[in-house]
Amino acid sequence: MTIQLHKSVIKEQSNITITGSKSESNRLLLLQALYPELKINNVSNSDDSIVMQKALTSKETTLDIHHAGTAMRFLTAYFASKEGRNVALTGSSRMKERPIEILVDALHQLGAEISYTEAYGCPPIRIQGKKLTKHKVTLKANVSSQYISALLLIASRLENGLELTLEGKITSIPYINMTLDLLNQVGIQTTFENQVIKVNSKKDALKTESLTVESDWSSASYFYSIVALSPIGTEVKLTSYKEESLQGDSVLAHIYIAFGVKTVFGGDSILLKKVEDSKSNTVEFQLNNSPDIAQTIAVTCLGLGLKCHLTGLHTLKIKETDRLVALQNELQKLGATIDITEDTLTLHKTVTLNKNVAIATYNDHRMAMAFAPLALKTDVIIEDYRVVSKSYPTFWDDLKTLGFKFSK
Known part of the structure; x- marks a missing residue:
């Protein structure tokens, strides 16, 4: 057409x-899945955010993310930490060419169970969700900030929080700061010093229960x-x-x-x-x-x-x-x-x-x-x-x- x-x-x-904003919306949608009391106003009406919402609420065992790269990365981290959930994430032909190995390797460091079902290093992937108790991970920072944000978004629900060491020149720092700022707004404590980001585990209620995108x-x-x-x-x-x-x-x-x-x-x-x-x-x-x-x-x-x-x-x-x-x-x-x-x-x-x-x-x-x-x-x-x-x-x-x- x-x-x-x-x-x-x-x-x-x-x-x-x-x-x-699609970027803010997808971050907050994942946080909402972790903290259901969170209310979000002015959520993006984009296809990517709709895909994200559907995937987070779906009970299916295979989820098609289509072209939504942000959703693929965020959901990989989310389902890896979702104890007892077995899910396959797939997408469009282009999505199957887009690398995700750096994020998967980082999640493996935390104890996640993720495997590739077609080409190594790219979706589709099979995830066996489990309780992640390890809390230290090292990740290359010069490829995509979405890998970093994916880890930061699930960090407060990990047993011991997260200590993330970034290697190399950091790409798209504003997007990392966006993630950290949103976490701070709902009362999740974080620090970002030199090349190390720390996110504390949070067991109590959110400080703010309503955010506008x-x-x-x-x-x-x-x-x-x-x-x-x-x-x-x-x-x-x-x-x-x-x-x-x-x-x-x-x-x-x-x-x-x-x-x-x-x-x-x-x-x-x-x-x-x-x-x-x-x-x-x-x-x-x-x-x-x-x-x-x-x-x-x-x-x-x-x-x-x-x-x-x-x-x-x-x-x-x-x-x-x-x-x-x-x-x-x-x-x-x-x-x-x-x-x-x-x-x-x-x-x-x-x-x-x-x-x-x-x-x-x-x-x-x-x-x-x-x-x-x-x-x-x-x-x-x-x-x-x-x-x-x-x-x-x-x-x-x-x-x-x-x-x-x-x-x-």
């Missing part, structure tokens, strides 16, 4: 409400791109957001200054205002702590005719697709010259965009949403457009509210 985006001009002023900053990135590609004076208001956010992608408010977009915080909303055109022909960003916005930034630069150099992107190769290769393929279709390494992306200045290019999405929601703003510059086709439901089911409706013109 494709969607044809026609070259559009959006309204000068618009208001959009974005669902809760902030709206998703990753989803906000597409509106930053839209405003950046629009005329000076364009404004889009987004709710509900906090100036002191737990989400690493909130760095958007700083990054998009380079593209002439000002962020005004007010109450529980942010107002994105295009105040000037970009003053530089080249931009450089280190995205080790916020790799999920790399696609959006690259497409913004393409639309503005800017050169960009993005670094800290090594985790993109194990996402829903190899996002670096996918970006290279699709940007080249539009007429761009782009170079990639294992960790970097360099987009060279592109003067003219090819028209009516069909953008492949690779079962990756962010490919569809990152390229959609280019309709402000040229006609573009998005393949498999429904993939956005993984994180943002109402994306196309919200673009229509802004004034985008498209046909299916």
Whole structure:
């Protein structure tokens, strides 16, 4: 299924409400499974969070996680610590290629019983849940912060808590801090000093029994791109957001200054205002702590005719697709010259965009949403457009509210 985006001009002023953060929602859903008294408001309506909710309440012995990488990692830790529960976790063909060995090895250190049923090191996996009494584990920290968060989320229910030693450079620290902050909010004691994280076991009641999920900053990135590609004076208001956010992608408010977009915080909303055109022909960003916005930034630069150099992107190769290769393929279709390494992306200045290019999405929601703003510059086709439901089911409706013109 494709969607044809026609070259559009959006309204000068618009208001959009974005669902809760997928990252926060999935962390809190797992905590809720461990502490049923916890109530969560503004839970994400994304496919990933729906999959997470269903899996946590299911009595089935085989659970299909589809494309939901966060759910696969969090649920692996959860069921490993669920005494007496025997479950198999499987997923899409791409999920069966995504590594999970580092997390499984860490859980083995704690005494877990987990085995691979197809390719070694990747799902599907078979888990025999048991009481985990060991509490010290060492884990490589430079691959995915989700492995770390998975362990931290179950830690307070382990017999002796958890002492986690991280080896190497730590990837996506804001996501680890998000997990620790949520634990602290409900009264679970943690420390993070140097390369060691400790989480205390918690047997008593939670300090806070109700939490509200902030709206998703990753989803906000597409509106930053839209405003950046629009005329000076364009404004889009987004709710509900906090100036002191737990989400690493909130760095958007700083990054998009380079593209002439000002962020005004007010109450529980942010107002994105295009105040000037970009003053530089080249931009450089280190995205080790916020790799999920790399696609959006690259497409913004393409639309503005800017050169960009993005670094800290090594985790993109194990996402829903190899996002670096996918970006290279699709940007080249539009007429761009782009170079990639294992960790970097360099987009060279592109003067003219090819028209009516069909953008492949690779079962990756962010490919569809990152390229959609280019309709402000040229006609573009998005393949498999429904993939956005993984994180943002109402994306196309919200673009229509802004004034985008498209046909299916």
